[in-house]
Amino acid sequence: xxxxxxxxxxxxxxxxxxxxxxxxxxxxxxxxxxxxxxxxxxxxxxxxxxxxxxxxxxxxxxxxxxxxxxxxxxxxxxxxxxxxxxxxxxxxxxxxxxxxxxxxxxxxxxxxxxxx
Amino acid sequence: xxxxxxxxxxxxxxxxxxxxxxxxxxxxxxxxxxxxxxxxxxxxxxxxxxxxxxxxxxxxxxxxxxxxxxxxxxxxxxxxxxxxxxxxxxxxxxxxxxxxxxxxxxxxxxxx
Numbered sequence: 001x002x003x004x005x006x007x008x009x010x011x012x013x014x015x016x017x018x019x020x021x022x023x024x025x026x027x028x029x030x031x032x033x034x035x036x037x038x039x040x041x042x043x044x045x046x047x048x049x050x051x052x053x054x055x056x057x058x059x060x061x062x063x064x065x066x067x068x069x070x071x072x073x074x075x076x077x078x079x080x081x082x083x084x085x086x087x088x089x090x091x092x093x094x095x096x097x098x099x100x101x102x103x104x105x106x107x108x109x110x111x112x113x114x115x116x
Numbered sequence: 117x118x119x120x121x122x123x124x125x126x127x128x129x130x131x132x133x134x135x136x137x138x139x140x141x142x143x144x145x146x147x148x149x150x151x152x153x154x155x156x157x158x159x160x161x162x163x164x165x166x167x168x169x170x171x172x173x174x175x176x177x178x179x180x181x182x183x184x185x186x187x188x189x190x191x192x193x194x195x196x197x198x199x200x201x202x203x204x205x206x207x208x209x210x211x212x213x214x215x216x217x218x219x220x221x222x223x224x225x226x227x228x
Contacts, residue, residue, distance in 0.1 A: 036218075044205070044218035107152075107161070 003027055004096050006108025013084055014116055021079045021111045023094035028106075029074040030096035035067075038091040038110075047092075050077045074099070084115045118143040122206045122219035129196055129226050137191040137222045139180075139206035147208040149173075149182050149189040154203045154221075163191075163204070196226045 003026040013019050023033055031052045036044040048069050049057045056069035066088075068080040077096075081088055093110040122139040129135060141149065151163040151173070164173030169184035178193045189206060206219040 046217075 004094065004106045004108040006094055006111055008111060009109060010112045010114075012114045012116065015085050016083055019081045019084055019113060021081075021092055021094075021113075023077045023079070023096065023108050025075045025096045025098075025106070028096075028098045028100065030077075031074060031099050032097040033071060033077040034095045034097075035069060035077075035079050036093045036095070038093065044093065047079075081113065084113070086115045089113055089115045118147060118208050118217040120206050120208050120217050120219040122204075122222055124220070125203075125223035127222060127224050129224070131198055131226055131228050132195045133226075135191070135193040135196045135200075135224070137204055137206075137224070139189045139191065139219060140187050141189065141206075141208045141217075142187065143208055149180070150207040150209070151178070151180055151189070151191050152205040152207060152218075154205065156202070196224070198226045198228050200224060201226045 005024045005026055007022045011019055033050040035047045035050065037047050038044045046059050047062045047067060048059060050069045050071040052071045052074050058064050066082055068082060069077065071077040077094065079092060091110050091112050094108045096106050119142045120139065123137055146168065148165060148167045150165045153161055153163045163178055164175040164180055166173040166180065166182035169182050172179055172181045178191060180189050180191045182189055191204060201224055203221045203223045205221045208217050
């Protein structure tokens with residue numbers, strides 16, 4: 001089946017640094033990718049919708065300058081957490097929509113970010 | 117907007133026990149409903165789905181019926197196995213089908 005690779009799976013960084021998370025569709029093309037965030041014991045929250053070749057659409061309350069999203073190709077979207085702080089510590093997960101089967105969403109394995 | 121509420125875990129069962137994980141939703145219109153499963157160390161996988169009222173989704177022995185009158189989509193399995201141990205997420209989509217709203221997830225632990 002379709003595979004979405006998300007990297008890294010776990011990252012620990014110091015406060016003030018930036019962290020980049022990659023989401024790749026390995027065997028299909030994805031014009032649309034989604035980025036979610038999950039706080040402990042809470043549901044996944046959609047952060048933004050990433051469309052290939054255009055600017056991402058952010059959900060209300062999500063800081064665009066804080067969470068930079070780039071979707072430069074049909075198989076890669078990146079999320080950069082800029083100047084990370086401890087409150088950014090969370091589980092981030094991406095999903096990708098297969099351009100040939102738009103009703104299907106495939107998820108990455110997630111990234112656990114810990115900011116010290 | 118849509119919201120999804122599912123029972124908190126962890127749910128601990130013995131092998132071959134009957135499983136129910138409750139899920140209720142609020143939504144405008146007619147959302148599609150999903151159950152996703154996340155096995156340890158892996159990404160979310162679609163387990164089953166239902167797109168309209170009274171539809172029953174089923175896969176790997178799991179079932180869930182779209183109940184519009186009770187706005188529910190409870191997940192059931194008649195006899196769980198140790199390999200079913202995972203986190204289960206209930207989700208609903210918006211009418212356009214391009215956004216998912218997830219419940220908080222329910223961890224299932226099955227003991228031999």
